[in-house]
Amino acid sequence: MHTTEIPQRAEMLRRATDLVPLIRERAPGAEQSRRMDDDVVDALTETGILKMRVPVRYGGFESDTRSLVDVGIQLGRGDGAVGFTVALWWITSWIVGLFPDPVQDEVWGSDPDARVCGTLAPTGMATAVDGGILVNGRWAFNSGAAHSQWKMLSAVLAGPDGGGEPVMALVPIKDIQVVDDWHVSGLRATGSVSMVADNLFIPQDRVIAIAPLMMQQYASKLNADRPIYRCPMIPSASASTIGKVVGLMMNAREAFFERLPGRGITYSGYTDQRAAPLTHHQVAEAAMKIDEAEFHAYRLADLVDAKCADGGTWSVTERALARVAMGRVCQLAHDAIGVYNTASGGSSIYDAVPIQRITRDMEAINLHALNHPNTNMELYGRVLCGLEPDSPYL
Numbered sequence: 001m002h003t004t005e006i007p008q009r010a011e012m013l014r015r016a017t018d019l020v021p022l023i024r025e026r027a028p029g030a031e032q033s034r035r036m037d038d039d040v041v042d043a044l045t046e047t048g049i050l051k052m053r054v055p056v057r058y059g060g061f062e063s064d065t066r067s068l069v070d071v072g073i074q075l076g077r078g079d080g081a082v083g084f085t086v087a088l089w090w091i092t093s094w095i096v097g098l099f100p101d102p103v104q105d106e107v108w109g110s111d112p113d114a115r116v117c118g119t120l121a122p123t124g125m126a127t128a129v130d131g132g133i134l135v136n137g138r139w140a141f142n143s144g145a146a147h148s149q150w151k152m153l154s155a156v157l158a159g160p161d162g163g164g165e166p167v168m169a170l171v172p173i174k175d176i177q178v179v180d181d182w183h184v185s186g187l188r189a190t191g192s193v194s195m196v197a198d199n200l201f202i203p204q205d206r207v208i209a210i211a212p213l214m215m216q217q218y219a220s221k222l223n224a225d226r227p228i229y230r231c232p233m234i235p236s237a238s239a240s241t242i243g244k245v246v247g248l249m250m251n252a253r254e255a256f257f258e259r260l261p262g263r264g265i266t267y268s269g270y271t272d273q274r275a276a277p278l279t280h281h282q283v284a285e286a287a288m289k290i291d292e293a294e295f296h297a298y299r300l301a302d303l304v305d306a307k308c309a310d311g312g313t314w315s316v317t318e319r320a321l322a323r324v325a326m327g328r329v330c331q332l333a334h335d336a337i338g339v340y341n342t343a344s345g346g347s348s349i350y351d352a353v354p355i356q357r358i359t360r361d362m363e364a365i366n367l368h369a370l371n372h373p374n375t376n377m378e379l380y381g382r383v384l385c386g387l388e389p390d391s392p393y394l
Contacts, residue, residue, distance in 0.1 A: 006056070007048065009067045015047040016074035023078030024354075027189065031357060034182050035146045035191030036085055044086060045113055049075075053093040053240065055223060058108040060093070062228050064308070065236070065301040069243035073297075076247020077254070080361030081189035083244025085144040088190075090240045092116040092152050096170065097229060098218040103170060103206050107150055117142040117173075118152025120393070121369075122166045122210070124197060126155040132204040133157060135169065135197045138179075143190040151176050151195055154210065166210040169202045176200060186364030214392050227308045234393050235314065235322035237370070239304045242297045242329055248362055249290045249333045255354040256283075256340040266345065273343075282343045289336035293329045300325040319394035320383040327376025330366045334373075337362045 007015070019040075026037035044050050049071060054060025068090060076083035096107055096116055107114050124137020135155050142151065151171050156164035179194040208219055213233055223229045228236075260279075264271040273279050300322060307314060341348065341359045348355050365371055370393065383389055 006061045006063075009063075009070060012047075012049070012052065012061075012063065012067055013070045013074065016049060016071040019043055019047065019049075020074055020078040023075065023082050027079040027081070027354070027357070028351065030079070030081065030189035032188075034188050036082065036144065036189055038147075040082060041147045044082075049086060050089055050093075050113070050115065053090040053097075053228070054108065054112070055097050055104065055226070057222070058104070059112045062226060064228065065239035065304045066298065068240050069246075069297050069301045072241070072243025073247035073250065076244035076249075077251045078247075079189065080244065080248045080251070080358060080365065081187050083247055084187055084241075084361075084365065085190050087241035087244050088117065088143045089115050089148075091237045092118050094228065094236055094240065095152065095168075095233065096150075097223045097226075098213060098220055098233075099170065099208060100205055100219045101222045104220065104222075106206075107170065111149065114150060115144060115148040116150040116152050116170070117145045117148040118150075120154055120168075120210075122154035122156050124153060124155035125164075126157040126167060126169075126202075126207075128157065129201070132202050133167070133169070133207055135200045135202055138194055138196045140194045141192045142195055143187075143192040145173070145178060145193050145195070146191045149173055153195070153197070157207075157209075167207050168210050168213070169207045171197075171200065171202055171206070184364070186360035186362075211392075214394070230308045230311045231304055232314055232319060232322075232394070234370070235300075235304055235319060238322045238326040239301050241371075242300060242326055245329050245333045245362075245365060246290065246293045246297050248358060248365070249286075249293060249336050252337040252340040252355060252358045252362075253283075253286065253290065255358060256344060259344065259348075259353070263345065279343060282339050286336040286339040289332045289339075293332040293336075296325045296329050296332075316389060316394065317383050320380045320389060323370070323376040323394065324380035326371055327373040330362075330371045331373035334362055334366045 023040055026040050030037045051060045052063040056062050075086055119141050123139050124135050126133040126135045139153050151173055154168050157167045158164050177196040182193045216232055263273045265273050270276045337359055341355050344355045
């Protein structure tokens, strides 16, 4: 059992803001190496940013989601890949808190700084055996794997009648095969390699069914009354990751304005781009999209935090709103960053100019299945029309 003084939101915001220069400095090298920079991970650990969704009894902070948005914005201002990976660690830390309490002791009891990578997609198959399950499969997109000690995986557990039940399980990284296949166009520094299991045995206490989790039936007894765990999984995940997208928009804005003074528009009469009416429209349009994205991010965080505080029941509409808020912010960010990219000129395609990396990272974020604007908008529209949602991920 650990005790710690929990920093206030303003202090965590200050710590994250202070890290932005280091994160930006190391971003190009991290992209080249296709994994997060070691010094950045160390700094994130030392500042306690990675403890924000860890239970208090392990030295964590159990931070509310508005704090995650504040900090996530600063991390996204530094680098999209860092913001993405930290958000993933926040989400998996929170999910570990849903497992039986002895399992949490396994993860954090001897190493309170332990990190967990993983995804929700059940791309493996499992068979029940004495004392646990045997798992076979391949899982892609394991962001932060190089700096994680545990892997969270999902698989379909075969039933006696030929059917199957999705389950989630935790395994030490050392017990699973890591495949270095992360050769991609965006979010390169997340190091989101694939992992493979071949008849991997997982003890039964580290396996939980996914269906009860979606209904807020969690296995942990010690966390049952803690405010941050009075929330469905998907709204919690959306609120944990939405800030970094807003921050990436701000990153693009700062990168654009840093290069703006003295730049002309080639093959035009403008020797100073700042004098062009087109530029005025572009920067105004992008700025308004950032404002709109902040609104959606903080509204979602406030909804989550309010319901966590009073234990209120989530309606289907509110659950769908959490999905569409994430999708809307991603759409706004994609569009705003595209405006800055278009206005940056041909010289911006060089590796040394950040806007090209920011644009690629945002494209990758937008394609994530739980972020995709079209998917989330359709889901929200179905619910508004009185139809049943066509996805259990609410």
